[in-house]
Amino acid sequence: MGLLPFISSLALGYLAVSNPSFFLNLSLSQQVLFWISTVFVMGLALCPTTFLAMFVGYIWGFQGIWPLIVAYSLASILGFGMAKLWKGHAMIRWIKRTKKGAQFLSNVQAQSFSWVFLARLSPIFPFAITNAMMSFLGVSFLDFCLAGMIGMLPRTALAVWTGTQAKSWEYLLHHPESFSWQDGASLVLLVLSGLGMYFLARRQVKA
Template identity: 85%
Template sequence: MRFRRKLFFEIGYLVWMGLFPFISSLALGIVAISNPSFFINLDLGQQILFWLATVFVMGLALCPTTFLALFVGYIWGFQGIWPLIAAYSLASMLGFGIAKLWKGQAMIRWIKRTKRGATFLSNVQAQSFSWVFLARLSPIFPFAITNALMAFVGVSFLDFCLAGMIGMLPRTALAVWSGTQAKSWEYLVNHPESFSWQDGASLGLLLVSGLGMYILAKKQVSS
């Protein structure tokens, strides 16, 4: 009974990490549409507070990282990419640390209940740098869920930080560029065909990530 209750809370934690960011992004989008000059006119101290806030917003899964990258591109253009990457990195550490406190023992035990699951888990732990890099590279892997899962399976902190930062660079740059091209949030939503090449680039990142994960998984099957 205790195991089931702990597993329930751990799964609920992951659901929070996946669903809540999409809800909160609506509020940020409304503010950006109604008053973009508010963010443009922030002074240095206010900008520092804003970026510190984004660390907690992303680390606690209060807003999707891709949406935030679009927002940054729309407001500040590529000038915002470096503080955004720094905020991503700190948010990753925060999310990883919180997940470590949860430990995920029930979920790991549940995964290990089959031989295939145990073998896969060992594979991720043995090739943690590659798995983190590919998970971050893929546009479909939620930022916060990746933080939690990698902490649960025992990925080393150094591998998580380095591989995560490298993997996030292409998709972050792509999202920021998309934000710079939007005349307004309404235009971005109502004219997605204007950004067809970004769709192709996102698909390319997804294919590279998927193929890489397939190759890593085949290694664990053959070992």
């Protein structure tokens, strides 16, 4: 689970630095094939979504954000649907084994839109795992799609902006001080997400 994303990130980073014109000169059919591939790459957790967003920003700038959003949404649906096939009954039984766990499950199901939004907003929640967890917890498909798309916009835009500002992947790796503004924004998203989840978890679900 960790090795494949690491290898794919290295491969994309190397291609972006060594031959960016390769991606800029793709034909229309090749571009369509590329974006279809990204759906499966993200949906199957083969590459970190944040890294892919940085890659898109580095190659295409903000022009690439719209196909990225579409690919991101389709990848979410793919992961959500695959998790539905696995059902996750064992995890649900494990959560329900205590009264607090059962209340938490009811809370998530009753306020699914807010939970999905905050999970997507936070930069620390892994994309594929969040897809599976929300499916296992019984979040509605509509809430998952809408809240997920809204929640992922700030962090995706931030990652794309980071890619547009980078002179090269080597500069990003060897000059972490250049991330000061982005890191601050990521921290704000993390704090907002954590506080939101805390207040949601404390809210009593109305019968």
